Amino acid sequence: MQRRDFLRFAGLTTSGLVIPAAVTRAFAQSPADRWRTFEVTTRVEVLQPAGKTRVWLPTPLTVDTPYQKSLGSTFNAEGADGKAQADPAWGLGVVWAEWAPGAKPVFTLVSRFATRDVAVDLARPGKVATDRAELARYLKATELLPTDGIVKSTAMDITKGAKGDLEKARALYDWICDNTFRNPDTRGCGTGDIKYMLETKNLSGKCADLNALYVGLARAAGLPARDVYGIRVAKSAHGYKSLGAGTENITKAQHCRAEVFLSDFGWVPVDPADVRKVVLEEPPGNLPVSDEKVTKARARLFGSWEMNWLAYNFAHDVALPGATKGTVPFFMYPQCETAEGRLDSLDPDNFKYRITAREI
Amino acid sequence: MNRIAQTIAAVAALAVALGAGAGEPLRPWNGGPPPPLALKSQAGIPIDLARLRGKVVLVNFWATWCAPCVEEMPALARLRERLASRGFEVIAVNQGEMPARVRAFTERTGLDLPILMDRDKEASKAWKVRALPTTFVVDAAGRVRLFAEGELDTGEALEAAILPLLPRERPTSAAR
Numbered sequence: 001m002q003r004r005d006f007l008r009f010a011g012l013t014t015s016g017l018v019i020p021a022a023v024t025r026a027f028a029q030s031p032a033d034r035w036r037t038f039e040v041t042t043r044v045e046v047l048q049p050a051g052k053t054r055v056w057l058p059t060p061l062t063v064d065t066p067y068q069k070s071l072g073s074t075f076n077a078e079g080a081d082g083k084a085q086a087d088p089a090w091g092l093g094v095v096w097a098e099w100a101p102g103a104k105p106v107f108t109l110v111s112r113f114a115t116r117d118v119a120v121d122l123a124r125p126g127k128v129a130t131d132r133a134e135l136a137r138y139l140k141a142t143e144l145l146p147t148d149g150i151v152k153s154t155a156m157d158i159t160k161g162a163k164g165d166l167e168k169a170r171a172l173y174d175w176i177c178d179n180t181f182r183n184p185d186t187r188g189c190g191t192g193d194i195k196y197m198l199e200t201k202n203l204s205g206k207c208a209d210l211n212a213l214y215v216g217l218a219r220a221a222g223l224p225a226r227d228v229y230g231i232r233v234a235k236s237a238h239g240y241k242s243l244g245a246g247t248e249n250i251t252k253a254q255h256c257r258a259e260v261f262l263s264d265f266g267w268v269p270v271d272p273a274d275v276r277k278v279v280l281e282e283p284p285g286n287l288p289v290s291d292e293k294v295t296k297a298r299a300r301l302f303g304s305w306e307m308n309w310l311a312y313n314f315a316h317d318v319a320l321p322g323a324t325k326g327t328v329p330f331f332m333y334p335q336c337e338t339a340e341g342r343l344d345s346l347d348p349d350n351f352k353y354r355i356t357a358r359e360i
Numbered sequence: 361m362n363r364i365a366q367t368i369a370a371v372a373a374l375a376v377a378l379g380a381g382a383g384e385p386l387r388p389w390n391g392g393p394p395p396p397l398a399l400k401s402q403a404g405i406p407i408d409l410a411r412l413r414g415k416v417v418l419v420n421f422w423a424t425w426c427a428p429c430v431e432e433m434p435a436l437a438r439l440r441e442r443l444a445s446r447g448f449e450v451i452a453v454n455q456g457e458m459p460a461r462v463r464a465f466t467e468r469t470g471l472d473l474p475i476l477m478d479r480d481k482e483a484s485k486a487w488k489v490r491a492l493p494t495t496f497v498v499d500a501a502g503r504v505r506l507f508a509e510g511e512l513d514t515g516e517a518l519e520a521a522i523l524p525l526l527p528r529e530r531p532t533s534a535a536r
Contacts, residue, residue, distance in 0.1 A: 185427065347457065347461055
Protein backbone atom coordinates (compact mmCIF):
# COMPACT_ATOMS: atom_id res chain seq x y z
CA MET A 1 0.00 0.00 0.00
CA GLN A 2 1.33 3.41 -0.90
CA ARG A 3 0.29 6.24 1.30
CA ARG A 4 1.68 9.64 1.82
CA ASP A 5 1.50 10.29 5.49
CA PHE A 6 1.39 13.76 6.84
CA LEU A 7 3.30 14.12 10.03
CA ARG A 8 1.37 15.67 12.80
CA PHE A 9 2.93 15.06 16.13
CA ALA A 10 0.12 16.91 17.87
CA GLY A 11 -2.45 14.42 19.10
CA LEU A 12 -0.44 11.29 18.26
CA THR A 13 0.52 9.49 21.40
CA THR A 14 2.78 6.51 21.68
CA SER A 15 2.95 4.54 24.87
CA GLY A 16 4.96 6.23 27.57
CA LEU A 17 5.54 9.42 25.58
CA VAL A 18 3.79 12.75 25.90
CA ILE A 19 3.46 14.68 22.65
CA PRO A 20 3.39 18.47 23.03
CA ALA A 21 0.17 20.22 22.04
CA ALA A 22 1.53 22.29 19.18
CA VAL A 23 4.80 21.33 17.61
CA THR A 24 4.60 21.20 13.84
CA ARG A 25 2.82 23.31 11.33
CA ALA A 26 1.66 21.99 8.00
CA PHE A 27 4.25 23.53 5.71
CA ALA A 28 3.31 26.87 7.18
CA GLN A 29 4.65 30.18 6.00
CA SER A 30 8.10 30.78 7.37
CA PRO A 31 8.19 33.23 10.23
CA ALA A 32 9.39 36.73 9.50
CA ASP A 33 12.40 38.37 11.15
CA ARG A 34 15.49 36.96 9.42
CA TRP A 35 14.33 33.37 9.38
CA ARG A 36 15.41 31.19 6.48
CA THR A 37 13.29 28.31 5.29
CA PHE A 38 14.71 25.00 4.13
CA GLU A 39 13.45 21.69 2.88
CA VAL A 40 15.45 18.50 3.51
CA THR A 41 14.58 15.24 1.73
CA THR A 42 15.87 11.87 2.91
CA ARG A 43 15.33 8.92 0.60
CA VAL A 44 16.21 5.40 1.66
CA GLU A 45 16.20 2.33 -0.58
CA VAL A 46 17.35 -0.79 1.27
CA LEU A 47 19.33 -2.69 -1.35
CA GLN A 48 19.47 -6.03 0.49
CA PRO A 49 16.41 -6.46 2.67
CA ALA A 50 16.20 -9.75 4.53
CA GLY A 51 13.26 -11.00 6.55
CA LYS A 52 11.49 -8.10 8.26
CA THR A 53 13.19 -4.81 7.48
CA ARG A 54 12.81 -1.70 9.63
CA VAL A 55 14.01 1.80 8.77
CA TRP A 56 14.15 4.81 11.11
CA LEU A 57 14.78 8.44 10.14
CA PRO A 58 15.28 11.47 12.40
CA THR A 59 13.02 14.50 11.97
CA PRO A 60 13.87 18.11 12.77
CA LEU A 61 13.66 19.04 16.46
CA THR A 62 10.17 18.43 17.81
CA VAL A 63 10.46 21.46 20.09
CA ASP A 64 10.81 25.02 18.86
CA THR A 65 13.91 26.93 19.91
CA PRO A 66 15.19 30.49 19.34
CA TYR A 67 17.14 29.14 16.37
CA GLN A 68 14.80 26.60 14.73
CA LYS A 69 11.10 26.03 14.13
CA SER A 70 9.62 22.97 12.50
CA LEU A 71 7.24 23.67 9.60
CA GLY A 72 6.07 20.09 9.18
CA SER A 73 7.13 16.85 7.55
CA THR A 74 5.61 14.32 5.18
CA PHE A 75 6.78 10.76 4.76
CA ASN A 76 6.04 7.91 2.38
CA ALA A 77 6.89 4.30 3.18
CA GLU A 78 6.27 2.42 -0.07
CA GLY A 79 4.73 -0.95 0.74
CA ALA A 80 4.50 -0.39 4.48
CA ASP A 81 2.77 1.64 7.12
CA GLY A 82 4.91 4.54 8.23
CA LYS A 83 4.67 5.71 11.81
CA ALA A 84 5.80 8.75 13.74
CA GLN A 85 6.89 9.04 17.34
CA ALA A 86 8.22 11.94 19.39
CA ASP A 87 9.98 12.38 22.70
CA PRO A 88 10.02 16.13 23.31
CA ALA A 89 12.18 15.74 26.41
CA TRP A 90 15.04 15.26 23.95
CA GLY A 91 13.52 17.15 21.03
CA LEU A 92 13.46 13.77 19.35
CA GLY A 93 11.24 12.85 16.43
CA VAL A 94 11.41 9.50 14.64
CA VAL A 95 9.58 8.32 11.56
CA TRP A 96 9.81 4.63 10.88
CA ALA A 97 8.33 1.72 9.01
CA GLU A 98 8.56 -2.05 8.89
CA TRP A 99 8.44 -4.07 5.69
CA ALA A 100 7.39 -7.70 5.45
CA PRO A 101 9.80 -10.29 4.03
CA GLY A 102 10.04 -10.04 0.27
CA ALA A 103 9.08 -6.36 0.11
CA LYS A 104 11.34 -3.72 -1.42
CA PRO A 105 11.78 -1.01 1.25
CA VAL A 106 11.75 2.55 -0.05
CA PHE A 107 11.19 5.32 2.48
CA THR A 108 11.10 9.07 1.87
CA LEU A 109 10.94 11.84 4.46
CA VAL A 110 10.52 15.50 3.45
CA SER A 111 10.91 18.05 6.23
CA ARG A 112 10.51 21.81 6.17
CA PHE A 113 11.87 24.02 8.88
CA ALA A 114 12.98 27.58 9.52
CA THR A 115 16.25 28.63 11.09
CA ARG A 116 17.62 31.88 12.40
CA ASP A 117 21.18 32.67 13.45
CA VAL A 118 21.46 32.75 17.22
CA ALA A 119 23.80 34.78 19.41
CA VAL A 120 23.77 35.20 23.18
CA ASP A 121 25.14 38.50 24.49
CA LEU A 122 27.43 37.22 27.22
CA ALA A 123 28.12 40.77 28.39
CA ARG A 124 24.50 41.21 29.48
CA PRO A 125 23.46 38.68 32.10
CA GLY A 126 19.79 38.50 32.87
CA LYS A 127 17.09 36.59 34.67
CA VAL A 128 16.44 33.20 33.13
CA ALA A 129 13.49 30.88 33.76
CA THR A 130 14.68 27.42 34.67
CA ASP A 131 13.02 24.05 34.36
CA ARG A 132 14.68 21.92 37.01
CA ALA A 133 13.55 18.65 35.48
CA GLU A 134 14.99 19.65 32.12
CA LEU A 135 18.30 20.74 33.62
CA ALA A 136 18.56 17.56 35.67
CA ARG A 137 18.25 15.55 32.45
CA TYR A 138 21.22 17.35 30.97
CA LEU A 139 23.45 16.67 33.96
CA LYS A 140 23.09 12.90 33.79
CA ALA A 141 25.71 10.50 32.54
CA THR A 142 25.06 8.44 29.41
CA GLU A 143 26.60 5.20 28.23
CA LEU A 144 29.44 6.95 26.44
CA LEU A 145 29.45 10.13 28.54
CA PRO A 146 30.23 9.14 32.13
CA THR A 147 30.51 12.05 34.56
CA ASP A 148 32.66 10.36 37.19
CA GLY A 149 36.19 8.98 37.26
CA ILE A 150 38.60 10.47 34.77
CA VAL A 151 35.90 12.69 33.23
CA LYS A 152 35.17 14.25 36.61
CA SER A 153 38.81 14.68 37.59
CA THR A 154 39.65 16.23 34.22
CA ALA A 155 36.69 18.60 34.46
CA MET A 156 37.74 19.66 37.96
CA ASP A 157 41.30 20.31 36.82
CA ILE A 158 40.16 22.39 33.85
CA THR A 159 37.71 24.52 35.85
CA LYS A 160 39.88 24.99 38.92
CA GLY A 161 39.85 28.64 39.90
CA ALA A 162 36.97 29.51 37.55
CA LYS A 163 34.45 31.84 39.17
CA GLY A 164 30.89 31.15 38.19
CA ASP A 165 29.44 29.00 35.46
CA LEU A 166 30.31 31.33 32.56
CA GLU A 167 34.01 31.11 33.42
CA LYS A 168 33.76 27.34 33.85
CA ALA A 169 32.01 26.93 30.49
CA ARG A 170 34.62 29.07 28.78
CA ALA A 171 37.51 27.25 30.46
CA LEU A 172 36.18 23.94 29.16
CA TYR A 173 35.66 25.42 25.70
CA ASP A 174 39.19 26.78 25.56
CA TRP A 175 40.58 23.47 26.76
CA ILE A 176 38.83 21.59 23.94
CA CYS A 177 40.02 24.18 21.41
CA ASP A 178 43.60 23.97 22.63
CA ASN A 179 44.01 20.28 23.43
CA THR A 180 41.97 18.31 20.95
CA PHE A 181 42.26 17.99 17.21
CA ARG A 182 40.11 16.96 14.32
CA ASN A 183 41.19 13.65 12.83
CA PRO A 184 40.38 13.39 9.12
CA ASP A 185 40.58 9.58 9.36
CA THR A 186 37.79 9.32 11.94
CA ARG A 187 34.81 7.66 10.31
CA GLY A 188 31.59 9.65 10.03
CA CYS A 189 31.28 12.09 12.92
CA GLY A 190 33.05 9.82 15.43
CA THR A 191 31.77 7.75 18.32
CA GLY A 192 31.79 9.98 21.40
CA ASP A 193 33.50 7.55 23.81
CA ILE A 194 34.92 10.31 25.97
CA LYS A 195 36.31 8.08 28.73
CA TYR A 196 38.37 6.21 26.15
CA MET A 197 39.62 9.50 24.68
CA LEU A 198 40.78 10.73 28.07
CA GLU A 199 42.24 7.39 29.26
CA THR A 200 44.26 6.90 26.09
CA LYS A 201 45.09 10.62 25.85
CA ASN A 202 43.95 10.37 22.23
CA LEU A 203 41.99 13.61 22.08
CA SER A 204 41.28 13.38 18.39
CA GLY A 205 38.12 12.74 16.46
CA LYS A 206 35.32 14.60 14.81
CA CYS A 207 32.31 16.53 16.04
CA ALA A 208 30.54 13.68 17.85
CA ASP A 209 33.80 13.07 19.75
CA LEU A 210 35.00 16.59 20.48
CA ASN A 211 31.64 18.17 21.27
CA ALA A 212 30.64 15.11 23.30
CA LEU A 213 33.83 15.61 25.28
CA TYR A 214 32.74 19.20 25.95
CA VAL A 215 29.29 18.07 27.03
CA GLY A 216 30.61 15.29 29.28
CA LEU A 217 33.15 17.55 30.95
CA ALA A 218 30.54 20.30 31.41
CA ARG A 219 28.10 17.87 33.03
CA ALA A 220 30.86 16.56 35.28
CA ALA A 221 31.61 20.17 36.28
CA GLY A 222 27.96 20.69 37.23
CA LEU A 223 26.88 22.58 34.09
CA PRO A 224 23.83 21.20 32.24
CA ALA A 225 24.95 20.62 28.67
CA ARG A 226 23.75 18.76 25.62
CA ASP A 227 24.92 17.59 22.25
CA VAL A 228 22.71 18.82 19.43
CA TYR A 229 22.82 16.31 16.57
CA GLY A 230 22.06 17.62 13.11
CA ILE A 231 23.19 18.16 9.54
CA ARG A 232 24.61 21.08 7.56
CA VAL A 233 22.21 22.40 4.92
CA ALA A 234 23.87 25.41 3.25
CA LYS A 235 27.14 27.26 2.74
CA SER A 236 28.51 29.50 5.44
CA ALA A 237 27.74 33.16 4.89
CA HIS A 238 30.85 34.02 6.90
CA GLY A 239 33.12 32.77 4.14
CA TYR A 240 34.27 29.58 5.86
CA LYS A 241 34.51 26.80 3.27
CA SER A 242 34.85 24.21 6.03
CA LEU A 243 31.73 25.23 7.95
CA GLY A 244 28.95 24.69 5.46
CA ALA A 245 27.43 22.32 2.91
CA GLY A 246 28.82 23.09 -0.54
CA THR A 247 26.09 21.38 -2.60
CA GLU A 248 22.47 20.30 -2.32
CA ASN A 249 23.65 16.75 -1.65
CA ILE A 250 24.13 16.68 2.14
CA THR A 251 24.25 12.88 2.52
CA LYS A 252 27.56 13.10 4.39
CA ALA A 253 27.14 16.54 5.96
CA GLN A 254 26.04 15.43 9.42
CA HIS A 255 27.33 17.65 12.19
CA CYS A 256 26.90 17.67 15.96
CA ARG A 257 27.01 20.92 17.95
CA ALA A 258 26.64 21.57 21.71
CA GLU A 259 24.81 23.84 24.14
CA VAL A 260 25.59 24.65 27.75
CA PHE A 261 23.11 26.11 30.24
CA LEU A 262 24.33 29.14 32.17
CA SER A 263 22.23 30.53 34.99
CA ASP A 264 22.38 34.16 33.74
CA PHE A 265 21.92 33.39 30.06
CA GLY A 266 19.99 30.16 29.55
CA TRP A 267 21.07 27.76 26.81
CA VAL A 268 24.26 29.03 25.17
CA PRO A 269 25.35 27.61 21.80
CA VAL A 270 28.97 26.46 21.45
CA ASP A 271 30.94 24.49 18.88
CA PRO A 272 34.58 23.84 19.74
CA ALA A 273 34.65 20.95 17.27
CA ASP A 274 34.12 23.42 14.43
CA VAL A 275 37.00 25.53 15.70
CA ARG A 276 39.21 22.47 15.21
CA LYS A 277 37.64 21.93 11.78
CA VAL A 278 38.69 25.44 10.79
CA VAL A 279 42.21 24.68 12.00
CA LEU A 280 42.44 21.51 9.91
CA GLU A 281 40.44 22.31 6.80
CA GLU A 282 40.07 26.02 6.19
CA PRO A 283 42.28 26.79 3.20
CA PRO A 284 45.19 26.46 2.97
CA GLY A 285 44.70 23.86 5.75
CA ASN A 286 46.51 23.06 9.00
CA LEU A 287 46.25 26.61 10.28
CA PRO A 288 47.93 27.59 13.52
CA VAL A 289 45.47 28.39 16.33
CA SER A 290 46.75 31.94 16.22
CA ASP A 291 45.60 32.40 12.62
CA GLU A 292 42.98 35.13 12.30
CA LYS A 293 40.46 32.78 10.67
CA VAL A 294 40.76 30.48 13.69
CA THR A 295 40.64 33.20 16.35
CA LYS A 296 37.55 34.76 14.75
CA ALA A 297 35.78 31.39 14.57
CA ARG A 298 36.82 30.60 18.13
CA ALA A 299 35.37 33.86 19.42
CA ARG A 300 32.14 33.45 17.47
CA LEU A 301 31.53 29.77 18.31
CA PHE A 302 31.34 30.39 22.04
CA GLY A 303 27.89 31.94 22.29
CA SER A 304 26.59 31.86 18.73
CA TRP A 305 25.75 29.65 15.80
CA GLU A 306 25.25 30.40 12.15
CA MET A 307 22.11 28.47 11.30
CA ASN A 308 23.07 26.95 7.95
CA TRP A 309 22.37 23.73 9.79
CA LEU A 310 19.38 21.61 10.82
CA ALA A 311 19.09 20.36 14.39
CA TYR A 312 17.60 16.87 14.75
CA ASN A 313 17.63 16.20 18.52
CA PHE A 314 19.49 16.25 21.84
CA ALA A 315 19.15 12.51 22.48
CA HIS A 316 21.66 9.90 23.67
CA ASP A 317 21.20 6.12 24.03
CA VAL A 318 18.22 6.18 21.71
CA ALA A 319 15.81 3.26 21.82
CA LEU A 320 14.40 3.17 18.28
CA PRO A 321 10.79 1.95 18.32
CA GLY A 322 10.62 -1.73 17.44
CA ALA A 323 14.42 -2.13 17.25
CA THR A 324 15.84 -5.52 18.18
CA LYS A 325 19.54 -4.63 18.21
CA GLY A 326 19.82 -2.34 21.21
CA THR A 327 20.07 1.42 21.52
CA VAL A 328 22.10 3.71 19.28
CA PRO A 329 24.47 6.14 21.03
CA PHE A 330 22.94 9.02 19.07
CA PHE A 331 20.43 9.39 16.20
CA MET A 332 21.88 11.55 13.45
CA TYR A 333 21.84 9.08 10.53
CA PRO A 334 19.25 6.82 8.91
CA GLN A 335 19.09 3.47 10.75
CA CYS A 336 17.96 0.09 9.46
CA GLU A 337 17.69 -3.47 10.72
CA THR A 338 17.06 -6.59 8.69
CA ALA A 339 17.11 -10.24 9.67
CA GLU A 340 20.84 -10.12 8.84
CA GLY A 341 21.53 -7.41 11.40
CA ARG A 342 21.88 -3.66 11.62
CA LEU A 343 22.97 -1.84 8.47
CA ASP A 344 26.03 0.40 8.49
CA SER A 345 24.68 3.95 8.74
CA LEU A 346 28.02 5.33 7.60
CA ASP A 347 27.84 3.55 4.23
CA PRO A 348 25.13 5.44 2.30
CA ASP A 349 26.15 3.86 -1.03
CA ASN A 350 25.42 0.30 0.11
CA PHE A 351 22.68 1.05 2.66
CA LYS A 352 21.52 2.99 0.59
CA TYR A 353 20.29 6.55 1.21
CA ARG A 354 20.56 10.10 -0.08
CA ILE A 355 19.84 13.37 1.71
CA THR A 356 19.35 16.66 -0.12
CA ALA A 357 18.63 20.20 1.04
CA ARG A 358 17.30 23.31 -0.63
CA GLU A 359 16.50 26.77 0.60
CA ILE A 360 12.98 27.90 -0.14
CA MET B 361 85.39 -6.76 9.70
CA ASN B 362 85.96 -5.75 6.06
CA ARG B 363 83.87 -3.18 4.24
CA ILE B 364 81.64 -5.68 2.41
CA ALA B 365 80.91 -7.54 5.61
CA GLN B 366 80.11 -4.24 7.37
CA THR B 367 77.66 -3.33 4.62
CA ILE B 368 75.99 -6.74 4.80
CA ALA B 369 75.71 -6.43 8.57
CA ALA B 370 74.20 -2.94 8.29
CA VAL B 371 71.65 -4.06 5.72
CA ALA B 372 70.77 -7.07 7.85
CA ALA B 373 70.30 -4.86 10.89
CA LEU B 374 68.07 -2.55 8.89
CA ALA B 375 66.03 -5.51 7.64
CA VAL B 376 65.53 -6.72 11.20
CA ALA B 377 64.53 -3.23 12.29
CA LEU B 378 62.04 -2.95 9.44
CA GLY B 379 60.72 -6.44 10.11
CA ALA B 380 60.12 -5.56 13.76
CA GLY B 381 57.49 -2.98 12.67
CA ALA B 382 56.27 -0.02 14.63
CA GLY B 383 53.11 -1.57 16.14
CA GLU B 384 51.99 -2.83 19.50
CA PRO B 385 53.38 -6.06 20.88
CA LEU B 386 51.00 -8.70 22.25
CA ARG B 387 50.69 -8.38 26.03
CA PRO B 388 49.42 -10.86 28.62
CA TRP B 389 45.67 -10.71 29.06
CA ASN B 390 44.12 -10.26 32.50
CA GLY B 391 40.55 -9.79 31.40
CA GLY B 392 39.05 -13.19 32.19
CA PRO B 393 37.53 -15.77 29.85
CA PRO B 394 36.49 -14.74 26.36
CA PRO B 395 32.87 -13.95 25.63
CA PRO B 396 31.14 -16.14 23.05
CA LEU B 397 31.99 -15.45 19.44
CA ALA B 398 29.59 -17.05 16.99
CA LEU B 399 28.92 -15.11 13.80
CA LYS B 400 28.31 -15.74 10.14
CA SER B 401 31.27 -15.64 7.82
CA GLN B 402 31.36 -13.44 4.77
CA ALA B 403 30.03 -16.46 2.86
CA GLY B 404 27.12 -16.79 5.28
CA ILE B 405 28.50 -19.86 7.08
CA PRO B 406 28.15 -19.86 10.90
CA ILE B 407 31.53 -19.93 12.66
CA ASP B 408 31.79 -20.46 16.41
CA LEU B 409 35.03 -19.85 18.29
CA ALA B 410 34.04 -22.53 20.79
CA ARG B 411 34.21 -25.14 18.01
CA LEU B 412 37.86 -24.24 17.39
CA ARG B 413 38.89 -25.54 20.83
CA GLY B 414 42.12 -27.44 20.41
CA LYS B 415 43.60 -24.72 18.16
CA VAL B 416 45.26 -21.43 19.02
CA VAL B 417 43.09 -18.72 17.48
CA LEU B 418 44.12 -15.13 16.78
CA VAL B 419 40.93 -13.03 16.82
CA ASN B 420 41.42 -9.72 15.04
CA PHE B 421 38.72 -6.99 15.03
CA TRP B 422 39.02 -4.79 11.94
CA ALA B 423 37.29 -2.67 9.31
CA THR B 424 38.04 -1.76 5.70
CA TRP B 425 38.20 1.94 6.56
CA CYS B 426 40.81 1.33 9.27
CA ALA B 427 44.19 1.93 7.65
CA PRO B 428 46.33 0.14 10.29
CA CYS B 429 43.93 -2.85 10.11
CA VAL B 430 44.36 -3.10 6.36
CA GLU B 431 48.15 -2.80 6.69
CA GLU B 432 48.58 -5.63 9.14
CA MET B 433 46.20 -8.17 7.57
CA PRO B 434 48.58 -9.56 4.93
CA ALA B 435 51.05 -10.37 7.71
CA LEU B 436 48.29 -12.17 9.64
CA ALA B 437 47.39 -14.16 6.53
CA ARG B 438 51.04 -15.19 6.05
CA LEU B 439 51.31 -16.18 9.72
CA ARG B 440 48.19 -18.31 9.38
CA GLU B 441 49.65 -20.05 6.37
CA ARG B 442 52.94 -20.74 8.14
CA LEU B 443 51.45 -22.09 11.35
CA ALA B 444 48.19 -23.75 10.22
CA SER B 445 49.71 -27.23 10.34
CA ARG B 446 50.60 -26.68 13.99
CA GLY B 447 47.05 -25.91 15.07
CA PHE B 448 46.84 -22.15 14.49
CA GLU B 449 43.91 -20.22 13.05
CA VAL B 450 43.12 -16.55 12.43
CA ILE B 451 39.59 -15.10 12.55
CA ALA B 452 39.13 -11.55 11.23
CA VAL B 453 35.98 -10.03 12.73
CA ASN B 454 34.69 -7.17 10.62
CA GLN B 455 33.07 -4.49 12.73
CA GLY B 456 29.75 -3.23 11.50
CA GLU B 457 30.27 -2.99 7.75
CA MET B 458 28.01 -3.91 4.85
CA PRO B 459 28.79 -7.24 3.15
CA ALA B 460 29.06 -5.56 -0.27
CA ARG B 461 31.84 -3.29 1.00
CA VAL B 462 33.78 -6.13 2.63
CA ARG B 463 33.35 -8.30 -0.47
CA ALA B 464 34.68 -5.51 -2.70
CA PHE B 465 37.65 -5.17 -0.36
CA THR B 466 38.55 -8.88 -0.34
CA GLU B 467 38.16 -9.10 -4.13
CA ARG B 468 40.36 -6.06 -4.62
CA THR B 469 43.07 -7.14 -2.18
CA GLY B 470 42.90 -10.92 -2.58
CA LEU B 471 42.93 -11.24 1.22
CA ASP B 472 42.63 -14.87 2.23
CA LEU B 473 41.43 -15.00 5.83
CA PRO B 474 38.22 -16.25 7.44
CA ILE B 475 36.11 -13.11 7.89
CA LEU B 476 33.25 -12.99 10.38
CA MET B 477 30.64 -10.28 10.08
CA ASP B 478 29.84 -8.45 13.34
CA ARG B 479 27.14 -6.35 11.71
CA ASP B 480 25.46 -5.22 14.91
CA LYS B 481 28.79 -4.63 16.69
CA GLU B 482 27.47 -6.82 19.51
CA ALA B 483 30.54 -9.05 19.48
CA SER B 484 32.76 -5.96 19.53
CA LYS B 485 30.85 -4.72 22.55
CA ALA B 486 31.02 -8.08 24.32
CA TRP B 487 34.79 -8.27 23.73
CA LYS B 488 35.13 -4.63 24.86
CA VAL B 489 36.76 -3.55 21.62
CA ARG B 490 37.26 0.20 21.92
CA ALA B 491 39.56 0.82 18.99
CA LEU B 492 40.49 -0.82 15.72
CA PRO B 493 42.43 -2.96 15.22
CA THR B 494 42.23 -4.99 18.42
CA THR B 495 43.72 -8.47 18.60
CA PHE B 496 43.26 -11.35 21.04
CA VAL B 497 45.08 -14.69 21.07
CA VAL B 498 42.99 -17.54 22.46
CA ASP B 499 44.84 -20.73 23.45
CA ALA B 500 43.86 -24.31 22.67
CA ALA B 501 41.90 -24.53 25.94
CA GLY B 502 39.78 -21.51 25.02
CA ARG B 503 41.48 -18.98 27.30
CA VAL B 504 42.53 -15.51 26.16
CA ARG B 505 46.27 -15.34 26.70
CA LEU B 506 47.45 -12.30 24.75
CA PHE B 507 45.99 -8.97 23.67
CA ALA B 508 46.92 -5.86 21.70
CA GLU B 509 44.95 -2.69 21.09
CA GLY B 510 46.06 -0.79 18.01
CA GLU B 511 48.25 -1.79 15.12
CA LEU B 512 50.12 -5.02 15.83
CA ASP B 513 53.85 -5.42 15.69
CA THR B 514 53.78 -8.08 12.97
CA GLY B 515 57.51 -8.76 13.01
CA GLU B 516 59.30 -11.74 14.53
CA ALA B 517 57.94 -10.92 17.99
CA LEU B 518 54.41 -11.84 16.93
CA GLU B 519 55.29 -15.38 15.91
CA ALA B 520 57.61 -15.71 18.91
CA ALA B 521 54.71 -14.88 21.24
CA ILE B 522 52.39 -17.43 19.61
CA LEU B 523 54.76 -20.39 19.13
CA PRO B 524 54.85 -21.48 22.82
CA LEU B 525 51.05 -21.73 22.82
CA LEU B 526 50.72 -23.98 19.79
CA PRO B 527 49.41 -27.48 20.50
CA ARG B 528 51.47 -29.26 17.83
CA GLU B 529 55.18 -29.51 17.25
CA ARG B 530 56.76 -28.39 14.02
CA PRO B 531 56.53 -31.37 11.58
CA THR B 532 59.82 -33.36 11.54
CA SER B 533 61.77 -34.20 8.38
CA ALA B 534 60.61 -37.83 8.67
CA ALA B 535 56.97 -36.70 8.89
CA ARG B 536 57.45 -34.67 5.72
